Amino acid sequence: MTTNGRAIRGGLADAVDGPARMRVIVLLALVVGLEGASNGTIGALAVALKQAFGITNLQVGLLVTASTAIGIVVMLVSGTLADRVNRTRLLWITVLIWSVAMALGGISAGYGWLLASRVALGVVVAVGGPVVASLMGDFFAQHERGRIYGFVLAGEGICTALGVLVSGWLAAITWRLSFLWLAVAGLLLTLALARTVPEPACGGDTFGASAGSDRRDCANDTLAAAVIAQRLSAHPHLVLQESPEGRSLRWAVGYVLKIRTNVALIVASAFGYFFYTGLGTFAVALLRSRFRISQTLAISLIAIIGVGALIGTLCAGRLADWLIGRGYLGARLGVAGSAFLVAGGFFVPALLTDNVVIAVVAAFLAAIGLGGVNPPMDAARLDIMHSRLWGRAEPIRTTLRSGFTAAAPLVFALVSMQLAPQRRAPGQVATASTGLTQTFLIMLTALFLAGTLILTVARRSYPRDVATALASEEATERHRRSQRGAKAAVLDPADRPEPLPRLRVAE
Incomplete structure (x- = not known):
């Protein structure tokens, strides 16, 4: 067993080019997965919580909405912190708070107590995303981020699946154990983050040339080289001449919302997460009510479907990076937009069929698409x-997106209640199934809108926006060097940075 474990660990380390990189990727993946595990637990316990507290679907949805809503309130502040303070310390403190809140949820004496603990969980939504995004940019080079993001975001899918599976199984004993085991897992993650993850230098070389390069290493970066080779011009009014590190939050919000690709991705991401959050909250309830199966079987089917999402997550980023290496500059957004459409297309038969096997197969294929969107x-x-x-751009995006995410469980619940035929026992199970099925069919519109927006808007504006970011990096680096003045002149020749390639700025 020990030999097999070492072989697996060695294989994973080789896949990401070393054990140090593997450790960082795994821990960041677990941080990203905390919210998924938490929401997955609520989805798995929907029936148990309704029975324990005598609540409705609307109140179950509110448990997910509460944690997201508080994240919206403090999101922008956390992004500013991510650009200015020690990020790894901020991250482990955040996870510690999350663990305490999860433990309080496990000992809740009533629905109000449980709801209050969910509000405290919003700190992970607020801090985790911006910090992880900032660390990803500084730990890993541009040309490999699609592949690395696939590994990190796989943590979200795996942790969501674990939240559903383990919490669902523990619910057979008592629903409280479903919260408490996550609290213990969070404490262990806190220790691992505090002791093993270093704080990288901004734009530094944390793991050596293969992983630490940033945009200014244009000559060694496939994407940057493609921009230069195609002579793409930057947007002159968006090229930064000085480092934006000290600029105000208000300025940062205004700047990132001027980037057309970013705005399109924010809207598309909002649509995607709206559907994903509703799916995670009510998938188990839909399976149980529609096919009249047990909690254990429903959880097992969700696990099978989750494997599809994991496949999509691990493959999509790698595919996009491979296509970029062969000259397809817009490959990342082409893959993401197509994945949205694939997911929506396969969810339709999954929701319309009355055969559980066909439904699971179609949902498995849809999950591959849904999992392939984010990397x-x-x-x-x-x-x-x-x-x-990077630190401030992520919370700006997430703040706007989180409004959709927070509303999703409530909207799904309200629509399902309105669409359910107004008849009760003995047909109550069928009634719930009808309402939820019709609700999911309606909400699939969000996936199709997201895919269309990425393919028709974001993919077209992306090349020039990349060129603008590269030109900004070049200009701010040149300004930094000029500020060093005489100090730069006495550097040893071996320590002097390579000249920056000239990028075109439209007149």
């Missing part, structure tokens, strides 16, 4: 932004 799209978001804005 290339998240990598693209870093491509179009100056590195000193």
Whole structure:
């Protein structure tokens, strides 16, 4: 067993080019997965919580909405912190708070107590996303971020699945254990983050040339080289001449919302997460009511479907990076937009069929598409932004997106209640199934809108926005060097940075 474990660990380390990189990727993946595990737990416990507290679907949805809503309130502040303070310390403190809140949820004496603990969980939504995005940019080079994001975001899918599976199984004993085991897992993650993850230098070389390069290493970066080779011009009014690190939050909000690709990705991401959050909250309830199966079987089917999402997550970013290496500059957004459409297309038969086997197979294929959206799209978001804005750009995006995410469980619940035929026992199970099925069919519109927006708007504006980000990096680096003045002149020749390639700025 020990030999097999070492072989697996060695294989994973080789896949990401070393054990140090693997450790960082795994821990960041677990941080990203905390919210998924938490929401997945609520989805798995929907029936148990309704029975324990005598609540409705609307109140179950509110448990997910509460944690997201508080994240909206403090999101922008956390992004500013991510650009200015020690990020790894901020991250482990955040996870510690999350663990305490999860433990309080497990000992809740009533629905109000449980709801209050969910509000406290919003700190992870507020801090985790911006910090992880900023660390990703500084730990890993631009040309490999799609692949690396695939590994990190796989943590979200795996942790969501674990939240559903383990919490669902523990619910057979008592629903409280479903919260408490996550609290213990969070404490262990806190220790691992505090002791093993270093704080990288902004734009630094944390793991050596293969992983630490930032945009200014244009000659060694496939995407930047493609921009230069195609002689793409930057948007002159968006090229930064000085580092934006010290600029105000108000200025940062205004700047990132001027980037057309970023705005399109924010809207598309909002649509995607709206559907994903509703799916995670009510998928188990839909399976149980529609096919009249047990909790254990429903959880097992969700696990099978989740494997599809994991496949999509691990493959999409790698595919996009491969296509970029062969000259397809817009590959990341092409893959992301197509993945949205694939997911929506396969969810339709999954929701219409009365055969559980066909439904699971179609949902499995849809999950591959849904899982393949985020790795290339998240990598693209870093491509179009100056590195000193990564921390603040992420919460701006997430704040606007989180409004949709927070509303999703409530909207799904309200629509399902309105669409359910107004008849009760003995047909109550069928009634719930009808309302939820029709609700999911309506909400699929969000996936089709997201895919269309990425393919028709974001993919077209992306190349020039990448060129603008590269030109900004070049200009701010040149300004930094000029500020060093005489000090730069006495540097040893071996320590002097290579000249920056000239990028075109439209007149």
